[in-house]
Amino acid sequence: MAQLTAANRLASLRSAPGFRERLDLPRRVLFLAAVSMIGIVALLLGFIAWQGIQLFLKDGVPVGQVFSATWQPDATSGPTNYGLLPFILGTIAVTALALLISTPLSVGLALFLSEVAPRWARAIVQPALEIFVGIPSVVWGWLGLTILVPFLHDTFRHDFVISLPVLGDVFRVPGFLTGFSWLAGALVLSIMILPTITSVSFDAFRAIPQELRTGSLALGTTRWQTIRHILIPAALPGVLTAIVLGMTRAAGEALAVQMVIGSQPILPRAVTQPIETLTAAITLDMGNTVFGEPWQDALWTMSLVLLIISVASVVLVRLINKRRMAL
Amino acid sequence: MSASTTPSLHLRGSRRSILADRVATVVLWGTGAFVLLLLGSIIVHFGIAAWGVVSPSFVLSDPSDTALGGILPILWNSIYMLGLTMLIAVPVGILGGIYMSEYAGDNKLTEAIRFAEEAISSVPSIVVGLFGLILFVDNFHMGFTALGGALALTMFNLPLMTRLSEQALRAVPQDERSASLALGATKWQTIQHVVVPLAIPGLVTSIILTAGRVFGEAAVLLFTAGLATPAHYDFTNFNLGDPASPWSPLRPCTTMAVYIYKLQSEGLGIYVSKVVDGSAAILISMVLAFNLGARLVGRLLTRRLTAA
Numbered sequence: 001m002a003q004l005t006a007a008n009r010l011a012s013l014r015s016a017p018g019f020r021e022r023l024d025l026p027r028r029v030l031f032l033a034a035v036s037m038i039g040i041v042a043l044l045l046g047f048i049a050w051q052g053i054q055l056f057l058k059d060g061v062p063v064g065q066v067f068s069a070t071w072q073p074d075a076t077s078g079p080t081n082y083g084l085l086p087f088i089l090g091t092i093a094v095t096a097l098a099l100l101i102s103t104p105l106s107v108g109l110a111l112f113l114s115e116v117a118p119r120w121a122r123a124i125v126q127p128a129l130e131i132f133v134g135i136p137s138v139v140w141g142w143l144g145l146t147i148l149v150p151f152l153h154d155t156f157r158h159d160f161v162i163s164l165p166v167l168g169d170v171f172r173v174p175g176f177l178t179g180f181s182w183l184a185g186a187l188v189l190s191i192m193i194l195p196t197i198t199s200v201s202f203d204a205f206r207a208i209p210q211e212l213r214t215g216s217l218a219l220g221t222t223r224w225q226t227i228r229h230i231l232i233p234a235a236l237p238g239v240l241t242a243i244v245l246g247m248t249r250a251a252g253e254a255l256a257v258q259m260v261i262g263s264q265p266i267l268p269r270a271v272t273q274p275i276e277t278l279t280a281a282i283t284l285d286m287g288n289t290v291f292g293e294p295w296q297d298a299l300w301t302m303s304l305v306l307l308i309i310s311v312a313s314v315v316l317v318r319l320i321n322k323r324r325m326a327l
Numbered sequence: 328m329s330a331s332t333t334p335s336l337h338l339r340g341s342r343r344s345i346l347a348d349r350v351a352t353v354v355l356w357g358t359g360a361f362v363l364l365l366l367g368s369i370i371v372h373f374g375i376a377a378w379g380v381v382s383p384s385f386v387l388s389d390p391s392d393t394a395l396g397g398i399l400p401i402l403w404n405s406i407y408m409l410g411l412t413m414l415i416a417v418p419v420g421i422l423g424g425i426y427m428s429e430y431a432g433d434n435k436l437t438e439a440i441r442f443a444e445e446a447i448s449s450v451p452s453i454v455v456g457l458f459g460l461i462l463f464v465d466n467f468h469m470g471f472t473a474l475g476g477a478l479a480l481t482m483f484n485l486p487l488m489t490r491l492s493e494q495a496l497r498a499v500p501q502d503e504r505s506a507s508l509a510l511g512a513t514k515w516q517t518i519q520h521v522v523v524p525l526a527i528p529g530l531v532t533s534i535i536l537t538a539g540r541v542f543g544e545a546a547v548l549l550f551t552a553g554l555a556t557p558a559h560y561d562f563t564n565f566n567l568g569d570p571a572s573p574w575s576p577l578r579p580c581t582t583m584a585v586y587i588y589k590l591q592s593e594g595l596g597i598y599v600s601k602v603v604d605g606s607a608a609i610l611i612s613m614v615l616a617f618n619l620g621a622r623l624v625g626r627l628l629t630r631r632l633t634a635a
Binding site: 021022024026027029030031032033034036038041043044047048051052105108109111112113116117121124125127128129130131132134135136137138139141143144145146147157176191194221222223224225227248251252253254255259267279282283286293300303306307310311313314318319 | 333344347348350351352354355356358359361362363365366369370372418419420422423425427429430436439440442443444445446447448449451452453454455457458460461462465482485486489515518539540542543544545546548550554566584585587591600603607610611614615617618622634
């Protein structure tokens with residue numbers, strides 16, 4: 001400490017800073033590099049928002065129409081109706097089912113890695129997860145297309161019905177017509193978001209102080225009781241963050257989903273039926289439409305919806321974490 | 328009598344919790360086994376699928392050459408795109424990382440940069456691709472170009488590159504900085520000669536990890552670098568202004584990941600699915616190589632630099 005103040009005094013004895021030092025060029029260049037990200041976000045938001053509202057401004061489509069269920073964008077085959085509800089609900093449906101499948105698995109895996117696995121097991125599973133992250137989305141889509149879709153079609157072709165003697169059919173799910181379906185999309189996505197949810201919840205479990213574990217175990221609880229009653233509640237904000245991040249990734253994934261979802265713009269009713277998501281519709285139709293025509297403007301509106309979803313999720317993650325700080 | 332019933336009651340209760348604990352342990356081990364099994368079967372699957380497809384002639388010939396067709400131009404495009412993207416993303420990302428780790432104060436602006444960082448990472452890649460489509464293809468009238476694709480990829484990967492290099496730089500112990508400053512070095516000299524050299528292993532790892540992600544990305548490139556299948560590249564044509572030259576940044580540039588998407592969307596002939604299987608196998612092994620490379624190089628550099 002004494003040395004530091006002496007150094008400070010020495011520094012103040014040095015001559016006044018010259019122009020080069022006052023300019024501090026490196027700092028300015030570095031600042032520009034960091035601040036460029038704000039520029040990118042601003043530009044991206046601006047451009048997508050502007051293109052996204054052209055459907056209303058230029059093409060005169062009433063805003064309410066976007067929330068209707070009929071998608072008829074082709075002016076050559078009758079009156080148009082740009083209802084985006086099938087896509088929005090499709091995205092929600094696929095994302096929700098993917099989270100439902102992936103969350104227990106991923107959180108379990110995170111618990112395995114942080115609480116159960118011996119060192120050697122962790123040394124194998126963690127690199128395996130990193131490889132999972134690296135597998136490109138088209139490869140997941142291709143695996144879904146060539147393995148999962150035929151499998152679903154061949155195995156569950158027939159209607160699944162539960163009949164009771166008096167009540168008749170109480171439960172009925174139609175069989176897979178083609179295998180391209182809501183379920184196929186959700187299964188592919190659940191594997192793709194598994195590393196995201198796992199690694200973020202793993203960090204949350206690791207961040208719990210060791211005393212909480214030893215304290216609980218010293219009271220005579222089993223490991224599972226400690227996990228259930230101490231660790232999961234303590235790590236809940238982190239696990240929630242993980243789920244939101246997984247959700248964002250699932251809702252934004254385009255190519256893999258497009259390859260297995262079946263692309264039918266109808267409201268999701270059965271997991272065995274083909275549906276359509278925002279991303280899949282954009283991927284499929286953007287290349288087939290002309291810049292400036294209402295059909296393409298509707299696709300831009302879809303991407304604006306996607307952008308709103310992702311910005312909302314960033315804000316959500318921040319809120320969750322702010323609460324954690326407050327606690 | 329009562330002395331023996333109490334422990335047995337207690338035991339019965341704990342027997343149930345012990346059973347629950349056993350079951351939970353088995354289930355949790357099961358999740359780990361599941362991931363390994365899945366990864367193993369994927370690798371075996373592509374091993375079998377690529378058998379008889381991936382050969383020197385497959386990698387080194389044009390799509391129009393044989394019945395099966397080769398992937399040389401597409402593989403070249405992937406490498407070219409990777410190089411072009413990293414050429415932009417690495418300097419900007421590392422410089423941004425240095426700012427965030429060494430200069431950024433605890434203020435509103437830093438907060439805004441962090442928010443931007445998180446926002447771009449959460450924007451769907453297809454939306455970043457669309458942004459590239461408006462900006463480069465529609466507004467700048469560039470058409471589908473490698474440069475447009477690389478710029479869009481840079482935007483998409485800049486947050487990752489910045490965050491990873493910030494982490495690498497933050498991992499350098501504070502004492503190193505204090506020692507250098509105490510010797511009278513300026514802040515910039517300290518960064519240049521002390522902090523960055525010490526962070527090199529981490530920086531290299533972050534470059535390789537980003538590269539792996541760039542290599543597999545397709546959605547960003549779909550509407551910025553285009554979907555055209557190149558017929559043949561004349562690698563002796565170094566005229567950068569000529570869109571036919573494989574070295575030109577102003578030409579359509581279909582990469583491996585985009586090619587896989589394109590082929591599967593055009594219908595599944597037996598040859599097509601073989602080509603896709605082969606391409607996917609190559610893509611996966613490249614990504615694997617990037618991953619292993621990042622670990623290996625990181626470890627090697629750490630050992631060499633810290634032992635010296």
